[in-house]
Amino acid sequence: MQSKSILEVTNLTQQFRSGEKMLTVLDHVDFSVEEGTICSIVGPSGSGKTTLLGLCAGLDRPSHGQVQLNGINIGDLTEDERAAVRNEHVGFVFQTFQLVPTLTAIENVMVPLELRGEGTDEVKEYATELLNNVGLGDRLHHYPTQLSGGEQQRVAIARAFINKPKILFADEPTGNLDAETGSTIEDLIFDLNRANGTTLILVTHDLELANKCQRIIRLKNGKIFKDEWVEENSHLEQVDELR
Structure with missing residues (x-):
C-alpha cells in the first residue's frame, strides 16, 4: 500500500526586498514527504533552511508557490486559520526552547491543548506521562529558570507531542546544548x-544528526541540489559525502 504524502511543496519561492533589490531566499523548491518519514534539511548558513521550515509549517506565507500540509493548502488560509492547522496537526521543537517563563514544566506542556479549551484532568495526566517519558517526572512544577538547558529542551519536546501531531518540525533542536x-x-x-x-x-x-534520518534534502543558494535516502548502516560514508 502506497504511503500518503503529508507535506507537498510546489514551486516554493520566497523573496525579500533589500533596499532597491529583491533578495531570493528560496528559488522554486519542489519536494514531497510521505507520512512517517524522518527527513533532515541541511545546507550552509543562508541556504534557506529555516525559511523553508517556517513556510512548510505555515508560520509564514511564500512569495510564490504552494504548501499542502496533510492535504490542506495552507497558503489559502488566514493567519488565524493557519494557527488552527498548526495547533491541530503540527508540533515544534526550536533551538531556543520557547518556553513560557511564568509557567511550570507541566503547564508549558499543557499549553497547546489548553489553547483548544482542553485543560482537563485527562490532559494533565497525559502531560505528566510525557514528562515522565522524557525523564522529568520529578520536575513537573519547576519553572524554566530552575531547569538546565537540556531539561528545558525535554519540556519543549514533551510539549511538541502533547497534541499528538501528524508532523513535527525541529529547527536546530540541539544547537544550544553540549554534545552529550x-x-x-x-x-x-x-x-x-x-x-x-x-x-x-x-x-x-x-x-551526524542529519545522517541518522532516513532522508536528507540538501539546500544551496535557496535551491535543492541533492535529495537522497540514507541507507541503513552507511553513516560514515554519508557524513563524508555531506562534507
Missing part, C-alpha cells in the same frame, strides 16, 4: 517520533 546532552535529546526526539508514528522534518547544521 544534545545526543540524549536527539535520541528522545527519534524515540518519541517512532513511538507516535509522527513525520519528522529536521533542520540541522549537524551532519
Whole structure:
C-alpha cells in the first residue's frame, strides 16, 4: 500500500526586498514527504533552511508557490486559520526552547491543548506521562529558570507531542546544548517520533544528526541540489559525502 504524502511543496519561492533589490531566499523548491518519514534539511548558513521550515509549517506565507500540509493548502488560509492547522496537526521543537517563563514544566506542556479549551484532568495526566517519558517526572512544577538547558529542551519536546501531531518540525533542536546532552535529546526526539508514528522534518547544521534520518534534502543558494535516502548502516560514508 502506497504511503500518503503529508507535506507537498510546489514551486516554493520566497523573496525579500533589500533596499532597491529583491533578495531570493528560496528559488522554486519542489519536494514531497510521505507520512512517517524522518527527513533532515541541511545546507550552509543562508541556504534557506529555516525559511523553508517556517513556510512548510505555515508560520509564514511564500512569495510564490504552494504548501499542502496533510492535504490542506495552507497558503489559502488566514493567519488565524493557519494557527488552527498548526495547533491541530503540527508540533515544534526550536533551538531556543520557547518556553513560557511564568509557567511550570507541566503547564508549558499543557499549553497547546489548553489553547483548544482542553485543560482537563485527562490532559494533565497525559502531560505528566510525557514528562515522565522524557525523564522529568520529578520536575513537573519547576519553572524554566530552575531547569538546565537540556531539561528545558525535554519540556519543549514533551510539549511538541502533547497534541499528538501528524508532523513535527525541529529547527536546530540541539544547537544550544553540549554534545552529550544534545545526543540524549536527539535520541528522545527519534524515540518519541517512532513511538507516535509522527513525520519528522529536521533542520540541522549537524551532519551526524542529519545522517541518522532516513532522508536528507540538501539546500544551496535557496535551491535543492541533492535529495537522497540514507541507507541503513552507511553513516560514515554519508557524513563524508555531506562534507
